[in-house]
Amino acid sequence: MEVPWEGATTMAALFEQACSKHAQERFLGSRKFIGKEVTTAKDGRKFEKLHLGEYEWKTYGEAFVCARNFASGLAKLGHSAGTPAAIFSESRSEWFLAFQGCFRQNISVVTIYASLGEDALIHSLNETQVSTLICDSKQLKKIAAISSSLGSIKHIIYFEDEGITVDSDVSRAMSNWTVSSFAEVEKLGKETPAPPKLPSKSDISVIMYTSGSTGLPKGVMITHGNIVATAAAVTTLIPKIGRSDAYLAYLPLAHVFELAAEVTMMVSGCSIGYGSALTLTDTSNKIKKGTLGDASALKPTLMAAVPAILDRVRDGVLKKVDENGGLAKKLFSVGYKRRMAAIEGSWFGAWGLENFLWDAIVFKKVRSILGGHIRIILCGGAPLSGDTQRFTNICMG
Structure with a gap:
């Protein structure tokens, strides 16, 4: 099989068909942030513990509107045609929405592990001549510290997190760039819709950087047709996968294993609940004692490991x-x-x-x-x- 549905030969077409077919079903879920505390171990080390609530959901229909608006926002910002955008963030629902939004303007996405150090990050962004960098807010300090080494960046878009603010030192270091939150870009696109520029199956969808465990990271170019064909193949191997399934997403989307798994879930109409390896179970390192880990809150039927x-x-x-x-x-x-x-x-x-x-x-x-x-x-x-x-x-x- 090359495609799971007739005519859906690209990631953009696959996303649009899935969102139309399963419009009312829940799709992307994130846990409500209730609070955090710092505990001190006997040896004096301090640990952050999170108290997370139930999952809050976007339907497939809502996700499509969000990605479409984000795509229009990128166009309005003036993202350079023909240059890639990069996502430098841990896995979360906004990661997936930004990813799909880029494809609606035929923008290739460079994926970079959130754990990569400064040298590897500079190498990845400069080698691909990225003009828009999308990240979570806690990465802003790291980006500000290397701003003088990044020659092609023009726009920074960050995912907002409760309890994390952009301080003045970071803002000054990035004063030569346009810095916007994900919500601001989405709002901009909603107010100024732009016509889509859809890709073909031979276009590059992702330039996926390796972990850099053997020298500098290497960028692997993957076409739209390749990822679509992978999703088509996996759907033939997992029995009775469908809208009654819930998938626990906690591995890095910057790795093709998790990316292919989530695309397969999307094709099948499953719900995807985001978590992390540090909040996975009730006894995970970052979970406040007596509260639920991601698996207990979501009760998934499918997971990659x-x-x-x-x-x-x-x-x-x-x-x-x-x-x-x-x-x-x-x-x-x-x-x-x-x-x-x-x-x-x-x-x-x-x-x-x-x-x-x-x-x-x-x-x-x-x-x-x-x-x-x-x-x-x-x-x-x-x-x-x-x-x-x-x-x-x-x-x-």
Whole structure:
């Protein structure tokens, strides 16, 4: 398959068709920010803890209007035709909306890891001659510090975050550029609509920079047709994927694994709830004690993972089992062995009535770590150990 729907050969066409087909369904979700606090560990180190509320949603129809307005706003700002825009931010709903907005003006998008250092950032932006840089507000200080090294930048667009303001030093360092919030550009586009300039499938959609783990990052050029074909292929592999599914998005969109996964969710009419690796579960590092992590709040049915995440879940469960000890540890051990035997085909009875018994006694608590409703995990990015794969099969059902 080359396309999931007839005629949708580009990311722009795919987005428009998805938003039309699923207009009333929920699409992009972000957690409400309630507050944050700083805790001090016994060794004196300080840790920021977040209190996050329920997910707040944009429908597919609302997302399309937002991306369309952002595209018009870019045109009104005077983004240079033929030059790319860059997104330098952690994954969030605005990332995806800005991404799709760029395509409606046939603007190629340079994606850069939010964790990249100054040298790698300068290299990526200068090599691609980016004229518009889109980032989250906490990256503004980093950009201001390297402003004298960036020759082609003309516009900065930032995603607003509660509790983070643009200070005067940062503003002065960026005084030669037009600096606007995402909401301001969207409002500008709403007031001055611009006709779309749609791409062809052979046009470059993304110039995706690597992590730079072996020298300077390398920019990989990916066409619209390539990403569309990837989404078409994945939809044939995931059984019964559709609008009843919820996808937990926490991996970096600057990596093609997460990007392809989210495009596949969009094609299928799924909802995408954004989180982060540091707020994923109720016991994650940045979650305030006694409040819900992203998985508990969203209750996803689908997620992508890298082996390190699944290894972390496995190690956490086994540590908890050892701490509980006694009968709980014995029950876990027996249930695990019976389920393993069933998977390996040596004892089919474990998939009968007893299977439900072990779920109720042991594995329901393990599944609740990722919200309790996960049906498929797609793992990639590195080799997954056989032990962790089996553990996930058994404990997550």
